[in-house]
Amino acid sequence: MKRASLKDIAEALNVSKTLVSLVLNNKADEWGISEETQKKVRKKAEELNYYPNQMARGLRTGKSNIIGLVVADISNPFYAKISRTIEFEVARLGYHLLVCSSDEVEEKEIKLIELLRDRQRVEGLIVATTQQNAEQFNQLKKQQYPLVFIDRKLPGFSASYVGVDNNKGAYQMAEHLIKSGFKKIGMVNISPMHLSTLNERVDGYKDALKKYGIKFNNDWVQSVSYNDIGNTTNEAVNKLLSPSVGVEAIFTVNNYVAINCLQAIHKLKKRIPQDVAIVCFDDLDAFNFSHPPLTTVAQPVEDIGVESVKLLMKQIDGKKFSVSEKILPTKLIIRESCGSVVA
Amino acid sequence: MKRASLKDIAEALNVSKTLVSLVLNNKADEWGISEETQKKVRKKAEELNYYPNQMARGLRTGKSNIIGLVVADISNPFYAKISRTIEFEVARLGYHLLVCSSDEVEEKEIKLIELLRDRQRVEGLIVATTQQNAEQFNQLKKQQYPLVFIDRKLPGFSASYVGVDNNKGAYQMAEHLIKSGFKKIGMVNISPMHLSTLNERVDGYKDALKKYGIKFNNDWVQSVSYNDIGNTTNEAVNKLLSPSVGVEAIFTVNNYVAINCLQAIHKLKKRIPQDVAIVCFDDLDAFNFSHPPLTTVAQPVEDIGVESVKLLMKQIDGKKFSVSEKILPTKLIIRESCGSVVA
């Protein structure tokens, strides 16, 4: 059973395709098409179960009605939630969302963006980039291609961006640790550390130490590698907790690292927070129930989604690339993983 | 800067569009187009940064190269992981994935499927349905529309399906509880309970009780409502743990319910597993670190993704709806939430 086209409706009614198109696109009134004719058309469309073919329409208008989202990994709850919100927001505006995961590999992300833009002709891109180089984005900018970065920004490249104040969030978290009585505070970071968010978090942490007169020790920051997070996290934690370094608290740079650190700490049979405190930048539902419940810095994931769509739509409507930043506040959520609250 | 089209390449080279199309679609050899011409064409395409326009191609061929995935909520890690795998698998075959969340509302799912099929012309659909009625799917079937269900199946409707053996998984879990010494075993379920998976889990649980000669008490199964899970879970847990019911262990029907039960139990200041044991159907990374680590039944999420794509592709290639089931095994993961292992 072939699907009904405009032509089918037109022929069935002995009118022109134009007329049908006009009616179905709600342009009938401005063209002064009689109420009666309109009714007839709508009825027939319903009857034949007509739906416009997006590909045909897209080909004609140059609008695909699809927007693209590229993140590192859609199965990370942080991105999954953002994606959920974005999907919802763009759906309200009649758009669909194509989501792709780059797995943190640059070449893959570049390929993905090419595919989305050039083949699928998505009308705009929201991306949590893993790229270090602005080449591809410069090209997009030159073409006035609607683009907004979320979560991570590309250093030295100016574009629309929605993210959180990583520096401040990390500062508050470190400050909380300090006020809770910890002096030797370690950090587990991810390397290679070209991601803007991570850098800002490290800086915030260092700022807090300095502010409270704690001398920073290079051994306090250990990095784990993204591709082998399980093993390297063990090493990092062992190092931090070894007698020579002997950290009292661990600041983890994201949810992924936190989960692995918890595992490593449990493996060492250390108690939290008695033997070592731990906190995490980025909250997960599950951290409420972890052993013990984790103190975290929560990011406003929904707002990130909503705002990114707003910024993108502004560009799509204006048919151009534009720059506008939105830095959202984080929220310190104090639970039990660093002892009781002082203050 | 307009994007290069076939015509641009053809004109630049003084050849026909057909020739260019043939070369770029790797059909040159079977048409015996000279090596030299092919090189020329490819070089020019590269030079002009040519990418085929999917909309034009799709319009012509009737293939959108997009497949659709509909789940209840993409921010649920269970679906997020499946989606990740599906995205990866279809990408290898040159397809893109459009993901939509139905939020467990039937009308929304129906609308979503209509949109995907009729407007976007996705070539096939993978759905974890929330519908109770087969009407829409019967229609799809009649149209020979490629379709595969995952996770949930529609009772009485035969279609391709990939899921796990919920019955057996639940049975094993209940059996584990029984063997661990618990006799009064409660369950927290979700209502309205029209989802096949949940029914099967309840059945498996009841089967185990019967097998071990434990008389089932109706009060042992409490339901929470999907739209107000927070409050209703509290009630359900209170009821189960009240003196009159006095359950010793709680079997939660999915990850969402488990998280809420944990919260409720903590609120009552009950200890796990000393005061009450708890287990969950469906594993989360975080359950490894929950307080205490949860014993769960894990589902092979990756396999579900991989198999569903296989079944779908079979239909897409054959251009027809077809029926084929794949029931995957679950895995009992014993941690600490129901005491030590007896066996």
Add this chain to the structure above:
DNA sequence: GTGAAAGCGCTAACAG
């Protein structure tokens, strides 16, 4: 108030 006709970029049947 309504219709005819062109054309978006591509593929495929057919011709030479």
Add this chain to the structure above:
DNA sequence: CTGTTAGCGCTTTCAC
């Protein structure tokens, strides 16, 4: 080996 042509389904300009 290569080119011509038609047409997928839609929107839009222009004409009546």
